[in-house]
Amino acid sequence: MARQKHQPLVMEVQKAVQADPDRALCLWFLPSSVRDAAYVLLAFHNELIRALAPARSAAVAGSMAGYIRLQWWREVLEAQRKPEHVLAPAIMALVQSGQVQRETCLKMITAREMELEPTQDVERWMQMMRDGAGAFQQAIGELLGVQDAVILQRLAAGGAAYGAGTMLRHWPLLAGSGRFLFPGMQEQLRQVGKTFLQECHFKALEPRCRKAALPAVLAKRDLARGSEQAGLPRGIGDRLAVCRAGIQASLATIFSITPIRTE
Template identity: 55%
Template sequence: MVSASSLEDRVKAEDPDRALCAQFLPRGMREDVFILLAFHNEVTRALAPARSSAVVGPMAGYVRLQWWRDVLEGTRPPEHEIAPLMLGALERGVFQYSTVLGILDARETELAPEQDVTHWSGMMLKGSGGLQRAVGEALAVQDPTLLDRLSACGAAYGAGAMLRHWPVLQKSGRYIFPGSPEGLQNVAKTWLEQSDNTQSVPRPYQVAFLPAVLARRDVGRGIQSAGMARGVMDRLAVMAAGLKA
C-alpha cells in the first residue's frame, strides 16, 4: 500500500494548487484529504485516450470510471493502491458516498458533453465543486448551506483553472465551457459570490474555502493569464489566507 508521504508528494506534483490549500487543514484530517485528491487525479486520468486499440474513444473512459464506481459500491475488489485508502475514508464517514459518486458522475458527463451552460455547470458543481464539498465533510461541516457554498467555491476554482489553461484545453478535446472566456468569467464570478456571501463562515471551516483565493485571482485576470505558470504571489496569497484562518 502506498505510504502517506509518497501519496502527498504525488498529489503535490499533480495538483499543486489544491495540495497547497490542503496543507492548512488540521493535521488529523490532512491525510484523508490527500487520499481524496489522489482519487480525484486518478478518475480524471481515466478520461485520457486509451492506449489499447481494443477499447477506444469515450467507451474507454466509461469502462475505467465504472471500475471505480464498482469498487466504491463494493462489487469489485479494490485492486488499486488508492482504492483501499479511499474506501477506508468512506467507511469511517470522512466523506459522503453521494459526494464522491457525484465526482464520478461529473467525469462521466465530460465524456458526453453538451453545448449547454446548464449541463456544463452541473458537471462543475459535482466535479470540482464536489471535491471541495468533500473537504468540508472531512472538516465535519453539516450545514447544507455551507456545503453548497463549498461546492460553489470548488466550481469557481475549476472555472478559474479553465481560464488559465484555456488554449491548451481547447486543443485537448476536454469538455470546456460552451461559450467565450468572458462568459466563463461571468459564471465563475457568480459562483464566487455564492461562496462568499454575507453569511459568515465559522472559523474552523474557513480553511476549506482557500481555493477561492486562487479563483478570485484567476478569474480577475481572465484569459490574459492563459498559459502562464502559477505565480509566487498567488501562492503567497493562499499562505496568508491560510495562516489567518
C-alpha cells in the same frame, strides 16, 4: 515493513501533488488530524481525471475506455467490486468510517462521466463543475466535520469557481487538450465563475470552512484576469494570497476571531 506497505499510496499522493499544486497548497492549511486523508482525496480526484486520458486519443474507443475506468471506481465505491487499486482501500476507509460521504465521491465520478458526453450546454457544464471541482471541496468540508447542507453547497460553489477560474486562466492551452471546455465565450465563463464565487461567499464562512474553501481565493484572482498566464506556474502573488487566507483562518480558529467583512 509497514513503511514499505504504504509506499505505493505515498507515491500516488506525490503524483497528485505534482499534478495539482494549487489544491495541494490549499490542503496544507488543514488540521493535521485530517490532512493525510485530504491528500488521499486529492489523489483520488487526480486518478479520476487520469481516467479520461484515453478519451483524448480516440473518439470512440478512447471514450469507452474512459467510461469503463470510471465505472470501475463507481462499483468499488458501491461495494460491488474489490478495492484492488492502491488508492481504493484508503478511499473506502474514509467512506466506511463516515468521514466522507459515499455520494460525494460518486459525484466526482459523475462529473468525469459528464465530461465524456459529446453534447453539452451551459447548465450541464455548471452541474459538471459542481459535481467535480465542487464535490472535491465538499468532501474536504466533510473531513472537517461540516454537516450543514447549505454550507457544504457553498464549499462546492467555491470549488466550482476555482474550476471556472482555472479554465479561464489556461483557455488557449485547454482548447487543444481534448478536455471539455466551457460551451460559450470567455467572458461568459468569467461571469459564471463570479456567480459561483458569490454563492460561496468565502469571507462570510466560519474559519474552519474557509480552510475547506481556500481554492476560492485563487478563483477570485483568476476570474479578475485573462489568459495571459496560460501554461505558466502560479506566481508568488497567488501563493501568498492563499497563505494569507489560510493563516488568517487558522488564527481565527485558535482565537475565535470574527473576520472583518470588507465586501
